[in-house]
Amino acid sequence: MIYADNAATTKVSDSVLGKMLPFLQEQYGNASSQYSLGVKAKRAVEQARQQVAVAIGAEPSEIVFTSGGSESNSWVIFSVSKGHVITSSIEHHSVLNSCHSLERKGIDVTYLPVDSKGRVSLNSIKEAIRSDTKLVSIILANNEIGTIQPIAEIGEYLRGRSILFHTDAVQAVGHIPVIVKELGVDFLTASSHKFNGAKGTGILYKRNGVSLPPLIFGGEQERGVRAGTENIAGIVAAGYAITESVTDMIPMAEKLSAFVRTTIRGIRAKIPNIIINGDENNRLPGMVNIVFDGVRGESLMHLLDLNGICVSTSSACSSEKDEPSHVLTALGLNEQQAKSAIRISYGRHNNMDEVETIVATIYNAYNKILATRNQTKGELEIT
Amino acid sequence: MESKVCYVCGKENLSKDEIGLIKKLLDKNTKRFYCIDCLAEYLEVDTEFLLEKVEEFKMQGCTLF
Numbered sequence: 001m002i003y004a005d006n007a008a009t010t011k012v013s014d015s016v017l018g019k020m021l022p023f024l025q026e027q028y029g030n031a032s033s034q035y036s037l038g039v040k041a042k043r044a045v046e047q048a049r050q051q052v053a054v055a056i057g058a059e060p061s062e063i064v065f066t067s068g069g070s071e072s073n074s075w076v077i078f079s080v081s082k083g084h085v086i087t088s089s090i091e092h093h094s095v096l097n098s099c100h101s102l103e104r105k106g107i108d109v110t111y112l113p114v115d116s117k118g119r120v121s122l123n124s125i126k127e128a129i130r131s132d133t134k135l136v137s138i139i140l141a142n143n144e145i146g147t148i149q150p151i152a153e154i155g156e157y158l159r160g161r162s163i164l165f166h167t168d169a170v171q172a173v174g175h176i177p178v179i180v181k182e183l184g185v186d187f188l189t190a191s192s193h194k195f196n197g198a199k200g201t202g203i204l205y206k207r208n209g210v211s212l213p214p215l216i217f218g219g220e221q222e223r224g225v226r227a228g229t230e231n232i233a234g235i236v237a238a239g240y241a242i243t244e245s246v247t248d249m250i251p252m253a254e255k256l257s258a259f260v261r262t263t264i265r266g267i268r269a270k271i272p273n274i275i276i277n278g279d280e281n282n283r284l285p286g287m288v289n290i291v292f293d294g295v296r297g298e299s300l301m302h303l304l305d306l307n308g309i310c311v312s313t314s315s316a317c318s319s320e321k322d323e324p325s326h327v328l329t330a331l332g333l334n335e336q337q338a339k340s341a342i343r344i345s346y347g348r349h350n351n352m353d354e355v356e357t358i359v360a361t362i363y364n365a366y367n368k369i370l371a372t373r374n375q376t377k378g379e380l381e382i383t
Numbered sequence: 384m385e386s387k388v389c390y391v392c393g394k395e396n397l398s399k400d401e402i403g404l405i406k407k408l409l410d411k412n413t414k415r416f417y418c419i420d421c422l423a424e425y426l427e428v429d430t431e432f433l434l435e436k437v438e439e440f441k442m443q444g445c446t447l448f
Contacts, residue, residue: 302408306428372415
């Protein structure tokens with residue numbers, strides 16, 4: 001199998017797995033327990049909190065562990081109880097659907113448009129701000145096209161204004177440098193399984209001094225702001241995975257960028273009319289979103305799957321629906337083009353041989369699909 | 384219901400699963416249909432593998448099957 005859908009999820013690295021496994025069978029204590037087994041679990045959580053904080057330039061006290069990126073995003077959005085929220089039209093559904101929920105409660109939400117490369121402009125934010133604007137939430141790097149937003153620029157503008165700033169950095173953390181103080185954000189969302197940690201562990205950076213009412217009530221875990229028995233193994237994995245990702249981030253980014261360049265060059269040489277979505281000069285290093293004119297992305301994805309290759313037609317969270325991607329239509333693509341796209345997202349476990357196999361298999365699959373368009377050989381249809 | 388014929392071997396009355404598979408894997412608006420054995424040959428995979436895919440698509444709630 002060739003896995004090239006690392007924006008959907010990633011494989012847990014061997015070293016990370018080795019660190020987390022003891023917390024499932026040997027050190028399985030509850031971090032709230034007072035005896036030694038529980039204290040060891042608590043210590044492991046605090047070590048992971050320290051590792052995450054170091055990786056994103058935060059204080060450990062600013063890191064809260066959650067169940068995933070969707071919880072972290074929803075938590076921040078749902079903290080708004082009145083006024084106005086600004087977000088973009090290409091956010092992840094966990095942000096968009098939370099905003100839709102706010103609207104049903106009477107809170108105004110502005111969904112900013114993006115340009116053809118998927119960029120939100122600072123000017124559009126300036127124009128959208130109202131006297132009652134409470135929160136701006138802009139995705140750091142888009143999950144379908146990889147375009148990176150000018151978060152630091154927006155953070156600089158919002159600094160000193162009484163508007164909270166959140167960024168969904170799920171696709172960015174562990175892949176490109178993300179330092180919260182440089183970005184000027186009050187909240188930042190990350191998810192461990194996107195950087196070779198385990199599923200079920202999210203991260204919310206909450207700047208010290210900013211208040212955030214609990215979303216989940218219960219015990220006093222996470223200093224009383226997020227109740228629920230800690231997922232110790234997952235949290236331990238998050239700590240080690242983020243450290244590992246940050247340590248070799250630059251060479252890894254160079255490797256993944258080379259994979260993407262080879263992919264685009266290889267496919268374009270055989271299928272010249274492809275369209276590359278997103279910002280070619282400012283996007284995540286391992287991600288490329290390609291439109292194959294006249295061929296459904298879903299069909300291409302399935303034929304690649306038959307050949308043991310995993311890619312995505314759009315965001316994995318919406319791929320069961322037969323609707324065009326809201327991200328691709330926001331770029332200005334028509335419905336047919338949006339349905340003709342696939343996303344390839346490389347990760348640390350891929351190699352150049354796999355990239356070349358993907359290029360060759362795409363070309364083969366593309367031709368097989370196109371060939372069925374030619375109704376020849378006296379085909380008989382009986383009605 | 385419209386009856387479909389295999390483009391390669393001429394097998395008549397292709398099943399709903401066979402028609403669904405073509406639409407799912409190749410083109411929803413295809414004019415060319417294959418029986419499952421000929422489709423497997425065209426796609427260079429085993430018939431059993433395609434049958435497994437049919438079950439996967441049904442499990443996902445695909446309305447083509």
